[in-house]
Amino acid sequence: MLPASLAFAQSVKLNGKVTDERNLPLPGATVVLNNGAQATHTGKQGEFRFTFPDTGTIHLDVRYLGYQERKIDVPASGAADTLIIRLIPHVQQLSEVQIHDQHAELRKREETRSVEVVEQAYIRQHLSGSLMQTIDRLPGISTVEIGSGQSKPLIRGLGFNRVVVADHGVKHEAQQWGADHGLEIDQFSVERLKVIKGPASLKYGSDAIGGLIETDKLAIPEPETSGGSADLTGNSNNGSAGASLMLFSRQRKWYVKSRLSAVDYADYRVPVDNVTINGYRIPLVKNRLRNTAGSVFTGGVTLGRVDDRSFVSLFLSDYYAKAGFFANAHGIMPLNTDSSYDESIRNVQVPFQWVNHAKAILNAVLFHGKSKSELELGWQYNFRRELNTYYQHGYMPPVLPDTLGFSPDLAREFRKQTLSLNYRFSFPWGEKQTLTTGITTEYQYNRIAGWDFIIPSYDQVAGGIFLLDRVQLSGNLILEAGIRGDMGYVSILPWSDWFQTPVIVGKDTMGYDYTLRVQAMERLFGNLSWSAGLNYSTSSLTLRINAGKSFRM
Numbered sequence: 001m002l003p004a005s006l007a008f009a010q011s012v013k014l015n016g017k018v019t020d021e022r023n024l025p026l027p028g029a030t031v032v033l034n035n036g037a038q039a040t041h042t043g044k045q046g047e048f049r050f051t052f053p054d055t056g057t058i059h060l061d062v063r064y065l066g067y068q069e070r071k072i073d074v075p076a077s078g079a080a081d082t083l084i085i086r087l088i089p090h091v092q093q094l095s096e097v098q099i100h101d102q103h104a105e106l107r108k109r110e111e112t113r114s115v116e117v118v119e120q121a122y123i124r125q126h127l128s129g130s131l132m133q134t135i136d137r138l139p140g141i142s143t144v145e146i147g148s149g150q151s152k153p154l155i156r157g158l159g160f161n162r163v164v165v166a167d168h169g170v171k172h173e174a175q176q177w178g179a180d181h182g183l184e185i186d187q188f189s190v191e192r193l194k195v196i197k198g199p200a201s202l203k204y205g206s207d208a209i210g211g212l213i214e215t216d217k218l219a220i221p222e223p224e225t226s227g228g229s230a231d232l233t234g235n236s237n238n239g240s241a242g243a244s245l246m247l248f249s250r251q252r253k254w255y256v257k258s259r260l261s262a263v264d265y266a267d268y269r270v271p272v273d274n275v276t277i278n279g280y281r282i283p284l285v286k287n288r289l290r291n292t293a294g295s296v297f298t299g300g301v302t303l304g305r306v307d308d309r310s311f312v313s314l315f316l317s318d319y320y321a322k323a324g325f326f327a328n329a330h331g332i333m334p335l336n337t338d339s340s341y342d343e344s345i346r347n348v349q350v351p352f353q354w355v356n357h358a359k360a361i362l363n364a365v366l367f368h369g370k371s372k373s374e375l376e377l378g379w380q381y382n383f384r385r386e387l388n389t390y391y392q393h394g395y396m397p398p399v400l401p402d403t404l405g406f407s408p409d410l411a412r413e414f415r416k417q418t419l420s421l422n423y424r425f426s427f428p429w430g431e432k433q434t435l436t437t438g439i440t441t442e443y444q445y446n447r448i449a450g451w452d453f454i455i456p457s458y459d460q461v462a463g464g465i466f467l468l469d470r471v472q473l474s475g476n477l478i479l480e481a482g483i484r485g486d487m488g489y490v491s492i493l494p495w496s497d498w499f500q501t502p503v504i505v506g507k508d509t510m511g512y513d514y515t516l517r518v519q520a521m522e523r524l525f526g527n528l529s530w531s532a533g534l535n536y537s538t539s540s541l542t543l544r545i546n547a548g549k550s551f552r553m
Helices: 103-110 120-125 131-135
Strands: 011-019 030-033 038-041 047-053 057-063 070-075 083-086 114-119 141-146 150-155 163-167 192-197 211-215 225-235 240-250 254-265 274-277 280-283 294-306 310-324 352-368 371-387 410-428 433-449 458-472 477-492 501-504 510-513 516-518 521-537 542-549
Touching: 011 030, 011 057, 030 047, 038 047, 057 083, 070 083, 114 120, 120 131, 131 141, 131 150, 150 163, 150 211
Parallel strands: 011 083, 163 211
Antiparallel strands: 011 047, 030 038, 030 057, 057 070, 114 192, 141 150, 192 211, 225 240, 240 254, 254 294, 274 280, 294 310, 310 352, 352 371, 371 410, 410 433, 433 458, 458 477, 477 521, 501 510, 521 542
16 A cells, blocks of 8 residues: 655735726736736736735736736745836827818819819818908909909909809809999808809709809717817908808707808008099098998807718708998999098998898708718898989989888888798619709799889799719729709899880870889790710829800800
């Protein structure tokens, strides 16, 4: 029989706690015992516990994200007390990261027509008295300036009703036919815009013979963010001072974005001491064009909702402007202006205009897999008044009768309401082809008042349907073609002089009558327009060719 013996190994218990540099517990830290013999994670209070055979020395390896790794050796005899392990934060210097936005360059390379994409940085850098004055440095773009605070665009010499301006996807409708009527859009609120030079009526219909200026919808804030910005501007030439405040906030899906802007400017200063108008030499006081001061106030708010499949926003805005007309160049009366025009460079006296333009635009985008539906509903109200001291010309009476129902200073008044609806549906047709079809409709209600007559009151209904085809012929070559059909109806109201004019009522008899200047009439228009173009782009070269037919109703 062989002798037998039993050996018993002594067990060691180790309790510990892991903390940061401020002695606060670090839950979830990794603690490795004796090079991987055992491992655990710390609890909510940073605590950990091991039970193991006594080997004389304990090796611990402690790691926690964002902190320096710590390795320590502890004698087994010291395991009776709770071990406190303090970690030191790991500071790491990251390399600089630069993000370059190539949106503008990509848009240019993908368009078959001549296009300019203007970013917000460019607008801020070249900020002038109005939006169109800010971008008139672009090739092919110029402006018709109404004083120093308002202007309207010209594209390659065409303007007025031959250039379409679209805001938030809806055609901006005011009194754009007039040389004294500016563009009622706050330049501070524009974050990006696109300028298409040449016929562009496929998307918006009539009037885009000269081209299109389209502002992008406002950028959506990042989730769970709030913030804002403030802009200040000033010009020495006309003493203008402006400010704009923007605030935004977004939760996970809902967001709100608002802006208030104000600009005030004085009489415009020119480098001469006199001007000649219709043969009259007009002296200028301190080189200033008298009564060209004015002010602009705008406010807008956007309420939106966005998720993975849809985007909806409601944009509300109100634009108010008051601007003087250079007194000596507007009508007959101002040739005899007195010294009161020169008492202040900031007062606005007759003749002047004020305009109020209100908007409500609903945008909606819905994604169906690779297809997309877009909807825009718009309401606009443009209320404009031009005021001037009543003066007699032709057969007008010396004094304006008080039976007409408006003030003697009301030269012209225009009230225009516009309702718009646009719908587009885009869908892939194979791997390299995308089709877009859509409709646009618009109703206008325009009424006039005042003792001076330019255009009659009218009602107008217009609509169109279009189809666009975009084909990626190769990696560098894009073909885009489209066709559009339009119908329009205009009903013009009659207008007669409010004063009597001598007329022949018999063979040798003269009488007086209210002359009919505009007869009641109705007109129905139809048009078929088309466009086709090619774009060839490489890293160093872009070639475009485009042909099309546009129209103006």
